[in-house]
Amino acid sequence: MKNLFLLFSLVIITSAVSAQDVFSCKNTRFSFFSSAPLEDIEAKTDKGVSAINVKTGAIYFKVPIASFQFRKKLMQDHFNQNYLESDKFPFAEFKGKVVENTDLSRNGTYEVTVEGMLNLHGVDKAYREKGTITVKDGNITAGSTFNIRVADHRIDVPSMVVKNVAEVVAVTVNAVYTAVVNR
Amino acid sequence: MKIIAFLLLCTSISVYGQAQQDLSHLFDSTGPAHPKVLYTYKGTRIIMGHSTDMLRKHELDFRVDHRFGDLGGEFGGSKTFYGIDNSTDIRIGLEYGITDRLMAGLGRSKGSGEQRQLIDLLVKYKLVEQTQDGHVPVSVALLGTAVMSAMTSEEDPHKAAWFGDASDRMSYVAQSIVSRKFGDRLAFSLSPTYVHRNRVGYMDMNNMFALGVGGRLKVSKRIGIVAEYFYPFRSQASRDYYKSQGITFYNPLGVGLEIETGGHVFHINFTNSTAIQETQFIPETTTSWLQGQFRWGFNISRRFTLFGKKDWKK
Numbered sequence: 001m002k003n004l005f006l007l008f009s010l011v012i013i014t015s016a017v018s019a020q021d022v023f024s025c026k027n028t029r030f031s032f033f034s035s036a037p038l039e040d041i042e043a044k045t046d047k048g049v050s051a052i053n054v055k056t057g058a059i060y061f062k063v064p065i066a067s068f069q070f071r072k073k074l075m076q077d078h079f080n081q082n083y084l085e086s087d088k089f090p091f092a093e094f095k096g097k098v099v100e101n102t103d104l105s106r107n108g109t110y111e112v113t114v115e116g117m118l119n120l121h122g123v124d125k126a127y128r129e130k131g132t133i134t135v136k137d138g139n140i141t142a143g144s145t146f147n148i149r150v151a152d153h154r155i156d157v158p159s160m161v162v163k164n165v166a167e168v169v170a171v172t173v174n175a176v177y178t179a180v181v182n183r
Numbered sequence: 184m185k186i187i188a189f190l191l192l193c194t195s196i197s198v199y200g201q202a203q204q205d206l207s208h209l210f211d212s213t214g215p216a217h218p219k220v221l222y223t224y225k226g227t228r229i230i231m232g233h234s235t236d237m238l239r240k241h242e243l244d245f246r247v248d249h250r251f252g253d254l255g256g257e258f259g260g261s262k263t264f265y266g267i268d269n270s271t272d273i274r275i276g277l278e279y280g281i282t283d284r285l286m287a288g289l290g291r292s293k294g295s296g297e298q299r300q301l302i303d304l305l306v307k308y309k310l311v312e313q314t315q316d317g318h319v320p321v322s323v324a325l326l327g328t329a330v331m332s333a334m335t336s337e338e339d340p341h342k343a344a345w346f347g348d349a350s351d352r353m354s355y356v357a358q359s360i361v362s363r364k365f366g367d368r369l370a371f372s373l374s375p376t377y378v379h380r381n382r383v384g385y386m387d388m389n390n391m392f393a394l395g396v397g398g399r400l401k402v403s404k405r406i407g408i409v410a411e412y413f414y415p416f417r418s419q420a421s422r423d424y425y426k427s428q429g430i431t432f433y434n435p436l437g438v439g440l441e442i443e444t445g446g447h448v449f450h451i452n453f454t455n456s457t458a459i460q461e462t463q464f465i466p467e468t469t470t471s472w473l474q475g476q477f478r479w480g481f482n483i484s485r486r487f488t489l490f491g492k493k494d495w496k497k
Contacts (some may be wrong), residue, residue: 024209051206066221072488073239078445081222082404087210087315088366090218095207161445180209 011129017181023177024051030063030173032148034166041075041165043068048134050175052133057098059114059142062091072113083155084121085164092120098128109134114144119152120134143168217314223322223364226448227278227286227289227307229397230437231413231456231464232374235322235362236282237309244288248274248459248480250295251256255475256468266478284309294459296467297343297384298332298352303460305329313353313363318428321363321366328356330462339414343384351382354462358395372397376413378465386424390414393465403445412436435468450482 017040028048034041042113065086070076081087094117096116131144147168150157157165224234227244238244253259253271259266276290287306292303311323331353336346346352356376361370374395383389396409413435422432439452455477456464471474 022206022209024206051209058206060209062207062210064215064218070242071492073242074486074488087221093207095205117454132382164445170261 020179021055022051022053022180023028024180025049025175028061028063028173028175030068030171032068032169032170032171036164036166041070042074044069045069047177048173050106050173051180052072052142052175052177053102054135054140057100057102057104059094059096059098059116061094061175064091066078067097068089081176083150089122090118092118094118094127097182098133099128099166102133104135104140105132107135118148120148121155123153125152138179141175142177143172143174145172148172190202213293217316217318220313220315220322220364223313223362224399224409225407225441225443226450226482228450228482228484229372229399230409230439230450230452230463230482231454231459232324232376232395232413233307233324233360233434234372234397234410235309235324235360236286237307238275238278238286238486239283239372239490240280241488241490242280244276244278245277245481245485245487246274246278246290246481248272248276248278248292249313250454250457250480251478252478253470254453254478258476258482270462271478272459274303276304278305289434292459294332294334294460294463296463298334298354298382299344300333300461301460302333302336303328303330311320321361324360325355325364326360328358328372328461329353330460332355341385343380343382343387346382354460355379355382356465358461359391360395361420370399374413376461378415378462378463380462382465384416386421386476388421388466389417391466399441406439407441409441409450410436410438413465419465428471432466433471435464448482449483450484451478452480452482 026049027046028050029046030048031044045067047067048061051060064085066080069143094116096114099113099115102110102112112129112131112133114131117124118127129144129146131142133142148171149161149168189290202388209357209365212290227236228234244470250272251268252266252271255267255381263269271296272293274290274292276288278286279312285308290303292301293299300467305328307324307326309324312324334344337344339345358374358376360372360374362370376393376395380389393413393415399407399409401407417432431456434452435456437452439450439455442449455470455472456468457470458464
């Protein structure tokens with residue numbers, strides 16, 4: 001009985017510790033911008049989610065494709081129907097980790113490299129990108145801008161509209177994390 | 184006891200270990216609870232009638248709908264270049280998305296019935312949206328149209344285009360459109376419709392119910408096949424009377440291709456109805472597919488986005 005009690009307290013302590021390691025963000029902002037000869041295309045969403053484990057450096061992003069908002073709704077229609085096929089591939093997901101051995105429990109601004117796998121349009125591709133993580137009194141913010149080549153994710157741009165859609169899209173991500181409690 | 188404790192400890196450690204590796208489980212329920220089914224049709228029309236799809240807020244749709252003359256039969260064939268030399272009806276319209284669920288439009292059409300030179304005002308409201316998880320099984324939209332004829336009144340007071348006062352020029356349509364998308368290629372619609380015409384010919388019906396059925400099959404990302412049929416509930420007495428006068432009513436049937444080309448949705452279709460307005464093609468179609476009295480037509484929709492450029496930049 002004593003053992004059991006000991007065990008339970010141990011479990012509780014472990015989960016408490018792990019809770020402090022993991023931070024999450026439920027309204028991660030994503031935006032992208034592409035500049036092509038005929039038109040600039042811009043879209044944004046704040047419906048992404050993200051989590052970071054400050055101990056292991058594991059980092060995770062997920063965003064519903066259909067949540068991206070365009071000023072021109074017709075572009076949004078084409079984005080969902082023709083390019084990203086959001087009913088077949090409703091989410092983009094990134095699983096990765098911070099390469100550097102950075103202690104993210106301490107205050108400071110860290111230029112980090114994140115590497116991992118991005119699943120977009122049903123196609124996995126490894127990425128290694130720069131980002132910034134700022135830690136201040138238990139609050140963590142992270143941001144990065146990187147390029148995605150549409151062809152890498154089998155997003156077909158028909159020759160008819162090749163002047164309207166850029167080959168490379170600049171993606172910006174921003175997350176403000178809070179500690180995960182009561183997991 | 185010790186063994187159980189040990190096992191429990193192992194389990195808790197392994198669960199903890201997994202949690203360290205993969206953070207995705209934190210968001211297993213990410214995304215809206217009942218995601219909506221998007222893009223049941225390519226545009227606001229199936230062929231002749233409306234679909235459940237809407238213009239979005241601040242979207243302006245410039246539409247040109249055209250129906251040519253009979254391809255075959257008495258008035259078709261090579262002498263009219265298979266109907267292309269004639270046009271039975273043309274509508275030019277501007278429609279606008281007031282909100283994502285409410286659109287309004289104003290159109291002018293030639294008209295292809297007793298009454299011509301038509302001005303129409305339409306309002307469509309999306310009541311219900313189908314969800315991907317089946318929580319809401321169908322999309323429902325409500326349509327109201329008021330049509331006024333601007334033509335000079337006929338001399339003969341027995342005609343449907345004789346106007347005693349301004350209200351004689353008016354006709355109305357109330358319609359609900361129920362559609363469901365099956366998978367990502369197939370969509371199907373039912374459109375119970377009520378047509379009211381203030382002024383009709385002798386033995387014609389001021390009030391008429393009709394049921395429309397329509398569907399779309401996507402054959403590629405940008406091309407779909409569409410079909411539409413209306414069954415008007417005309418009374419047998421009215422049918423018989425008109426038959427004795429040499430006029431037979433037919434049910435409008437249309438088949439077509441919709442092709443999306445960037446900002447345009449281009450529709451090529453074949454219909455036996457000559458008119459574009461619901462107030463005319465539902466009760467007044469007197470041309471038959473079987474007699475070569477069908478025509479090709481097109482609907483072109485060009486959508487523009489107004490306003491919000493500054494707001495967007497912020």
